[in-house]
Amino acid sequence: MEKYHYLFGPVPSRRFGRSMGVDLTPYKTCSFDCVFCQLGRTPQKTIVRKEYVPTADVLAELEHWLKTGGKADYITLSGSGEPTLHSRFGEILEFIHTNSTIPAALLTNATMLYLPEVRDAAAYADVVKVSLSAWNQASYELVNRPHPQLRFDRLVEGQKTFRSQFKGRLWMEVFLIAGINSIPADVRKIAALAKEIGPDRIQINTVVRPPAEDYATALSKEQMIALTHLFHPTAEIIAEFSTNHTKDVRANQDTIFFMLQRRPCTAQQIADGLGMHLNEVSKYLGKLLRTDQIRMQRKNTAIYYSAVNREKEKKT
Ligand code: SF4
CATH class of the missing domain: 1.10.10.10 (Winged helix-like DNA-binding domain superfamily/Winged helix DNA-binding domain)
Structure with a gap:
């Protein structure tokens, strides 16, 4: 096997060190169309769960990579869209869990966590990183531009229920955009919901990579630092302000x-x-x-x- 179709990396990741990515969806298969998305606009939003890429082929690539001495700090389900839309993502997490000592991470926008079968599948991960960057339906529509059938209340309920069931580490990303969801009064509302959900870590991020929309602009490092204390636990800044290179x-x-x-x-x-x-x-x-x-x-x-x-x- 010369080149993998579904594995990429390992890539250097602020959160996960050397992260081996697993991409389970075709380009921008997502339930969101976030204004800050580094992959550009979502051509067609979907909430349909199906086997977007063949599970057997993904497992074969993982098996090959592990057998040939593949090394990484994490194997991460992420990539070109929302991994929980893949109807068999849980089998891939289970495979990693059973066949490797490398921890598995799932990066999800959390829209599907209201479904019991998605929560059960996500529970095979060692770390699940969810996202929360809004505080009500209107701000949800402004920042994440969700599929029309998605409701903000259900996003929060899904995260709360998952937290109550999940034994692994739950991390939350809050993505802040200048002038859109970043005034302290609004960030406090996001922080209050985050506290109710109860993640182990909260990481705040801002626009440091080319976004889908030009008007999505970054907060300064100083503005970010000032907002970290509104969260419980205190948020970490995950945005790559530094230009240090390996x-x-x-x-x-x-x-x-x-x-x-x-x-x-x-x-x-x-x-x-x-x-x-x-x-x-x-x-x-x-x-x-x-x-x-x-x-x-x-x-x-x-x-x-x-x-x-x-x-x-x-x-x-
Ligand atoms: S959830 Fe992720 S992939 Fe989907 S639009 Fe938002 S940033 Fe992009």
Whole structure:
């Protein structure tokens, strides 16, 4: 097996160290269309649960990777969409649990946790990271733009019920966007709901990678620090403000930069051209944008990235 279709990485992850990703859905198969999504807009939101990719093939790839000495700090169900929409994601978590000592993590937007079968399947994970970035139906629609059949009350109830049943570690991400859900009065409302749910850790994040919508902009590090104390337990900041690089990260980032020096590309074109997962590409584009090495420009519905030509800019 030369190249995996459903596994990607390991990628460096702030939360999970070296994380081996497992992608269970085709591009942007999601129940949300978050304004901050690093993968772009959701073409068609869905709440249909089915076997989007063949479970047997995912298990074969995992088995091969483990047998050939695959190493990572976590195996993470994440990727191009919402993993709990895959009707057999629990079998994949169970396989990891039974066949490996590497802990399994599930990154979910939590919309499906109101279903008992989804809670049972998610319980095979060692860590489940849920999301909560709104405090009522109106803010839910503004930030996450959920499928029309999804109700905010059900999102919160699903998380509470899961917390009461789940024996593993429950982490919560709160994604904050400048001017949309970040004023302290609103963050307090999110924090109050988070306290009722009772996660073990709360991590606040902001827009540090190219978002689906230009108007989704980041809070400063200072603003983030000021908000951490509104949460119980006190929130950690997970956003990658730092530009420290490991050797691997530096090499991948340089490769993307050199590609963009030749011609402007979309994130998908970079992923296809370099054989990387879109999540990885987005991570590096975020770093390059933050250090002003590249620019982004929207053309119709696509976002193109290009390298900043400092010599040319100096002359003009
Ligand atoms: S951020 Fe996650 S939950 Fe939101 S649209 Fe993107 S993939 Fe879906």
